[in-house]
Amino acid sequence: MNQLIKEIEAKQLKEQPPEVRVGDTVKVETIIQEGKKERSQYFEGLIIAISGTGVNKTFRVRRIFQGIGIERTFLLHSPKIRKIKVIRSGKTRRAKLYYLRSRIGTKATRLKTIQNAAMANKSAKKAAKVKDDAKAKPEATPNTEAEKAAE
Amino acid sequence: MDQKELGLLATKEGMTQIFDENGFVIPVTVIKIAENVVTDIKTADRDGYTSVQIGAFETKEKLLNKPEIGKFKKNGTKLFKKLIEFRTEEAADMAIGDEVNTEEFFKDLEKVNITGVSVGKGFQGFVKAHNGHIGRRSHGSKSKRQIGSLGAGTTPSRVLPGKRMPTMLGNEVVTIEKVKVVSYDAEKRVLLVRGPVPGKAGAELKIKAFGAKAWNHKNKRKLALEAA
Numbered sequence: 320m321n322q323l324i325k326e327i328e329a330k331q332l333k334e335q336p337p338e339v340r341v342g343d344t345v346k347v348e349t350i351i352q353e354g355k356k357e358r359s360q361y362f363e364g365l366i367i368a369i370s371g372t373g374v375n376k377t378f379r380v381r382r383i384f385q386g387i388g389i390e391r392t393f394l395l396h397s398p399k400i401r402k403i404k405v406i407r408s409g410k411t412r413r414a415k416l417y418y419l420r421s422r423i424g425t426k427a428t429r430l431k432t433i434q435n436a437a438m439a440n441k442s443a444k445k446a447a448k449v450k451d452d453a454k455a456k457p458e459a460t461p462n463t464e465a466e467k468a469a470e
Numbered sequence: 471m472d473q474k475e476l477g478l479l480a481t482k483e484g485m486t487q488i489f490d491e492n493g494f495v496i497p498v499t500v501i502k503i504a505e506n507v508v509t510d511i512k513t514a515d516r517d518g519y520t521s522v523q524i525g526a527f528e529t530k531e532k533l534l535n536k537p538e539i540g541k542f543k544k545n546g547t548k549l550f551k552k553l554i555e556f557r558t559e560e561a562a563d564m565a566i567g568d569e570v571n572t573e574e575f576f577k578d579l580e581k582v583n584i585t586g587v588s589v590g591k592g593f594q595g596f597v598k599a600h601n602g603h604i605g606r607r608s609h610g611s612k613s614k615r616q617i618g619s620l621g622a623g624t625t626p627s628r629v630l631p632g633k634r635m636p637t638m639l640g641n642e643v644v645t646i647e648k649v650k651v652v653s654y655d656a657e658k659r660v661l662l663v664r665g666p667v668p669g670k671a672g673a674e675l676k677i678k679a680f681g682a683k684a685w686n687h688k689n690k691r692k693l694a695l696e697a698a
Contacts, residue, residue, distance in 0.1 A: 320484075321483050321484050323500055323660060324483060324484050324485075324500050327486055327488065327498075327500060327660075327662070328486055330488075331487075331488050331489055350493070352492065374486065374487055374488070375487065394495065396489075397495075398493040399493040
């Protein structure tokens with residue numbers, strides 16, 4: 320891509336884009352301007368597709384409301400999105416979950432939840448923490464020993 | 471003399487999108503403003519009218535002919551591929567070799583007119599070229615994308631001039647008016663305008679301020695009438 324355009328787009332991107340994956344059940348908080356007041360609106364559903372790159376990266380959220388499927392596409396880097404909360408992660412075998420559109424009832428949104436993924440995430444974080452702690456400990460122990468010795 | 475009376479030469483870099491202060495998406499075209507240098511100043515005494523000639527897009531000597539090179543050398547400017555002239559009301563207070571002040575040009579400027587060569591589409595059929603109706607695709611239809619009747623029969627027994635037919639489409643000079651300026655970065659010489667402009671990425675464009683006095687024939691006559 321053109322270098323100039325890259326530079327312009329780089330300014331528009333979020334520094335830490337929210338991490339979402341296809342199959343995640345998410346709650347998206349968007350800002351709505353009403354006159355001078357700001358209000359939050361929530362949209363909860365399943366991410367069935369992620370497409371585009373750069374500023375144009377979007378994710379599509381599907382939810383079933385009163386028996387009717389509703390889909391909404393969000394720009395990942397939009398400043399209107401305040402927060403995306405991942406409620407559940409599902410196990411998927413394809414990148415686009417359009418086949419869910421032809422499903423009715425509870426099957427429509429049911430995916431095998433990856434407990435592993437959620438757990439994996441958590442355990443990864445834990446592992447990272449443990450590592451950090453482990454790093455921190457060796458420094459701490461000599462001190463305590465030194466202190467003990469001093470005592 | 472106001473810089474806005476002049477115009478600028480630029481290249482189209484491509485399109486992208488940005489978020490405005492309210493978080494809405496604006497589709498923008500990225501335009502790189504070329505180095506616009508005054509190559510000649512025409513005066514009423516010498517030429518019978520006043521104008522400023524501007525050159526842009528530096529080029530090699532072998533790509534120009536002798537008279538062109540001679541002129542550039544006489545004026546002591548760089549060699550330019552493109553020259554363009556803008557009529558001014560009074561004799562310009564600029565000198566040969568001066569650069570057009572783009573910062574001043576885009577200051578408080580909300581809308582511009584952009585001229586360029588549109589994307590060439592080649593020889594196109596009636597339907598695409600003139601927005602014609604298409605025929606039936608099934609049931610043995612023999613007029614899927616046909617032009618249809620060319621006119622009456624025995625009288626006038628010819629096709630009337632101006633009848634719309636398949637033709638070359640695009641690749642012509644187009645001016646789009648009142649293009650909104652989103653932002654201008656004087657340091658990087660990058661202009662962002664809302665929406666599309668003619669041509670593909672890399673195309674040369676001419677930018678004029680919208681509402682700047684067009685020193686053409688019509689306007690001159692109108693002004694003369696007003697003065698009288």
